[in-house]
Every structure is written in structure tokens, then in C-alpha cells.
Amino acid sequence: MRKIIKRVGALLASAVMLVGSSLAVCASDNGSYSFNYDYWGDVQDSPDAYTVQEVYTAADLGLEKNFSNPQGMFAYDNLLYVCDTGNNRIVVLEKIENAGFRVKQIIDEFRGDVEIKTFSNPSDIAISEAGELFIADRGNGRILKLDADLNYLMQFDKPVDNTLDPTITFTPNKIAIDTAGRVYCIASGINKGLIKYENDGVFSGFVGATKVTYDFADYIWKRLATEEQRAQMESFVPTEYDNIYMDHEGFIYAVNGNASDDDLDSGAADAVRKLNLMGNDILVRNGEWFIIGDLYWGNAGGYEGPSRFCDITVFENDVYVALDRVRGRLFAYDDQGRMLFGFGGNGNMDGYFRYPAALEHMGQDLLVLDSQDCAITLFTPTEFGRLVYQAIDQFDDGNYAASGETWQKVMDINGNYDLAYIGIGRSLLRQERYREAMEYFELKYDDENYSKAYKQYRKEWVEEHIIVIFIVVFAVLIVPLAIGKAKKIKHEIDTADIFRM
């Protein structure tokens, strides 16, 4: 509500009469590789937070057969599992310190008591703590569970549920597993949410279906339409998720790349959700803007519409990065939902993509799998990116003074970085330097924190100046009284009988 008031205030102030004011700045097509949105939603060029360390193709890795339409990745310790979907195999890469990636193993079959011992279009993989492999074997309509030595343990089949269309073929696309061995799966054509299996393979329900959005006009039209027209219309059903990621705390981050333009623009649909065990969305959205990637969707160069997230990865400090397949951009947000940076693009250069499909992280490094280029791009954080992470970590750890200093370093590199100002302000606030904190908050329009600082500052000020305040109040109340009294006495004296001669 407050945000709406603020927006309205801003609009009143700036745009009342100004049709076509410069608020509608276009995305940074001619800008730098990395960018950010400031308080007003204007694009601010930014120093790079990540740079390309290396781009790995099959040839670079020494594979005989090139990747074919790879779809999924999973990072586990220093191992990277890549689903080479078109070749029905899983390539395991090992990261060697200072020497990049090397092929460790190629998995194209497994042992065990099951009919089909090969994969068909495996599209995603997940590894449990114990080293068991969970593979979404899409072509065979099953999720496989193998042990670390590739022995078949069990499989998860099409859920048995009355509400599910029996004619539909089960094609598990993306999976995630939790520490208890439960499996969450996204399957094509099933839009009731994530399919959840218990660790014994029993289907236990759907969780976290996306919000169904429709507006009143749609509803009226539906009521007026005939049966056939209605069949032609879009139905009010939840959309499928595109990808999921299990974070270190056991929350599932799910991205939805199918919401309509209007819903994303108005905030009715969520491109990113954080689901708890109940399937409720608990993502914090305290940023100035919706978590939808690009804010402006100029349709130039053959790309149009909003960002369509196809994968997401979450760091240990709750910073998450989402991958947009439309414009090949990566967007990083902090735990409060404020954008840290965006970078990337479509193209053939290093650091640009043709059709990115999957995103993973190893430590602070990011790995992007491009399904058309058949290449894996390894990004490492720059000085700037590292400092941002460091400042966030320090603040979370309670090292407020250190965090403030780190944010100052961030600001030295990028003076247009709103979060640096607010970060310094928050650190000053914790150090009880309220007056200075207020200045930083005011510069970047953080009214909540400003008010916190101001409240303390006001309290301090009143406590310090209580005597002066008391004297002033006393003077204002008593002096006129005294003057009135004096005048009255003077009047009485003047008119007194004894002086009248």
C-alpha cells in the first residue's frame, strides 16, 4: 500500500502533465554488458559483476561426440553433471583447481533389475547428499534413482491421481530433490504444480501451483460467450513452471516463463517463486520493482516480450540468479528481492548466448549451458561482484562496520549503485550514527530505513536539548502570562484611588 502511495506521489510530482516523460527509458541496448535499475527504474550502466572465464565446447573438453541439445545441469561439489539430452547420455565434468574442467565420466547406461537400461532424452539430473543420482528420463517417462555406482535403485512413474488426464504421457522435464530424498518434478502438460513423491516412490500430491490470474473483463466475456467460443478462449488455469532449484535450506525456487505480459507488468503473476514445504510462496519482494528481469521490453532485433526465466540458482547467501532465455540475460537478486545486477545478451561472442537452457553455480562462479551453442560458459565474479557478495555476507554476519566499509569500496567502483548507499546507511544505522545514515538513505529514497534513523536521531536530539525545549516552552507559555499580569498591575496602579489627587 505504501509503495502505491509512493508511486502515486512520484507520478503526481513528475508526470501529471508530462505525457511521454523520460520515465520510459529503453533498456540498455547500446549500454554496457552489465546494468542495473535504479530507484526510478532507469537503466544504470554498471561495471561487470561477472566476467567470462572460459567457454567449454565438447571439443575443448575432448569429447568425441559433440553435445546435442543439452538441457540440464547439476553442480555437486567440484563435479558438474550435464544432461546431453540429444545424445541420451550424461557427461560428468570435474573442475580442477586452476585448470578448468575435464571429463570425468560419461554415463549412457546403468546396471540393475530393469528392462530399459539406457536413457531417452534425459533432461535433468539431481544428486543427493549420499551421491545417489536422480535422472529425469523424459523419453522413457520415468525418474530414475541410481546409486553412486550406477546401480538401479528405483524409479518414479506417472503419478496415480484421479484428477490427472489418463491419456497424457508422463514426460518429466525438471526435477529437484530434498535432503529427505523426496522428489519434486515438473512434467509437461501437468499444471497442478510440482509433482511430489515421497522417498519410497509414492506420489503424495501436487504442491505450489501458480496463481491463476484473470481480470473482471475476462470473466464477463466468458459469461457472455457461447460454448464453442469458450472452448477457443484461454482457460483460467495455472501455468506450468519452467524450472526448479532446491536451495541449501530446503526451499524450492521455481521459475515460470509463461506468464502473460500484462500479468508480469502488473505484478499479478510471479516469474520467480520460493516455495516452502506447504507449497506457499515465501519469496521476499521488498525491492522497488517486480522480480521479472527486464523492466522494459523493447521489441527490437527479433526479441520481444518480457524476460522468460528458464532456470534459477541460489547461492548460500540467499542471492539468487535467474536466467532469461529470450535475451540471454542473467539477473541477480538479493534475499530482499532487490536486483543486484543484470548482465548478458544474445550473440556469438563469449558471454553471450544463443539459447541458454540451464544455470548452475559452483561457489561464486556461475555456469550457463547453451543448448544451441552446445557450450558451457563459466563466469567468475569480478572485484565488483565479489565486493557486493562480501558486503552482503558481512552484514548478515553482523559485521556492520566492516560491511559499511565494503559497501564504500563498492561505491568507489560504481557510484550509481543504489544498494551501496543503502548498505552504508544500514551499517551506519547499526553503529548508531543516525545523522549520517539519514543522508545516505535520503540520497536513494529509502524511506523505511530513513524513518528508522530519523526516529532515533529525533529522540537523541530531544534528549540532548530537553532543557532548551523546556525553557522555550516555558517562555512561550509564561512570558505572555507575566506580561499580562504586569500590565494588569500597572493598570490597577494607574487607576488606583490613592494616586488620584
Added chain:
Amino acid sequence: MIASLKKKETFAHYLATLKFALYCITHPLDGFWDLTHERRGSLAAANTILFLTLLVRVMKLRYTSFIFMNVYWEGINIFLYIASVLFPLLLWVVGNWALTTLFDGKGRLGQVYMATCYALTPYPLMQFPLMIFSNFVTVDEMEFYTVLSVLSLVWTIALIFAAMMQIHEYSLGKNVLFTIASLFAMLVIVFILLLFFSMITQGVSYFISLGREILFRL
């Protein structure tokens, strides 16, 4: 004119009429009747009030706490911002006079203008202290500011309504009718203005292209 300003009585009259604004806003029915019928208002005072209104409105941009007013300075055009008050005011005055003069309204154009400006008094009177006050509150205490701010606007609108009723010598029902009609007249004026400008543009561009064509053929 300047000479007459130097006269002490003129100045005293100006001050008295300006001070009368304070009576008007607290006793609207009585005050606005006397404003024109007893000649207790002056155009000079009306202009002053309008100027103060504009001044406070512009000052608010800079001096209101950012908690209440976030200004996107790149998008501010001070002349357009001032026009956002003046233009509707002009439309209202003209629209209202044009209608009421046909329906037994006793107020003249100047009087409609004067009364409307007098009715604006609560705006600078309340918004200026509020502007200073805003710098001493936090978001939690936002409601005080919002309520008072809205109150000043409601007061102003109520005063304009009362002012029109008194200077035109209308009954309540008739006044409601003509207030709505005036708002409608404002829309009509805007429509005609747009039409006019687009016609002019079309006309001019016609002759320009005609001229070009002739130059090509020569």
C-alpha cells in the same frame, strides 16, 4: 498605476481585502456574498493568493520530505507544473462564466476569477506548514500528513462550490447542477482546443506540401 499604489489608502484597501480571505474561508456563505456584493474583495488580493498557491506548490517539490513526495527531477518542467494549476483554473473560470451568464448567474468573469482565487486560500495556508512539518515525521506518522493534506484540498473544493453559489445567487440545487455542467464545459473546451490545434496543423501542412509540390514542378 504605480502612483496609485503609493497612496496609503490603496495599500490599506489591498491589505483589508487580502485579510478578508481569512474571513471567507471560515464563513464561506457570508464571506463570498460580501466579496462581490459589498465589494470587500479585490483582484489584487486574488492574484496574490493565486501567486502564493503556485509558490507553495512549487516549493513543495523541493522542501517536502522525500517520504511524502519523491520528485523525478529529470521529468520536471516548472512551466508545465505551474500550468497544471493555471490551465484548469482558466478553464474553470471561463467554462463556469460562459454557462452561468446564460442562466441568470449574477457573477461577472472577473468576479468568478476573484472568488475562485479566494477559495484557494486554504491551500497555501495549510500546505506551507505541512511542508515544514513533513520534515519532522517518519513513515509511521505519515497519516497525519496525508489526512491534513487531503483536508486542505477538500476545504478548497468546498469553498469553490460555496463561492459560486454566492456570487451567482444560486440555490443549492441549481449550483450543484451548474458545477457539474461547468466541469463538462471544461471538457468541451479542451476538446475544441485539441480540434482547433489539429485542424491548424493539418491546414498548415496542406499548404506546405502544396508549396513543395509547386517547387518540384517549377
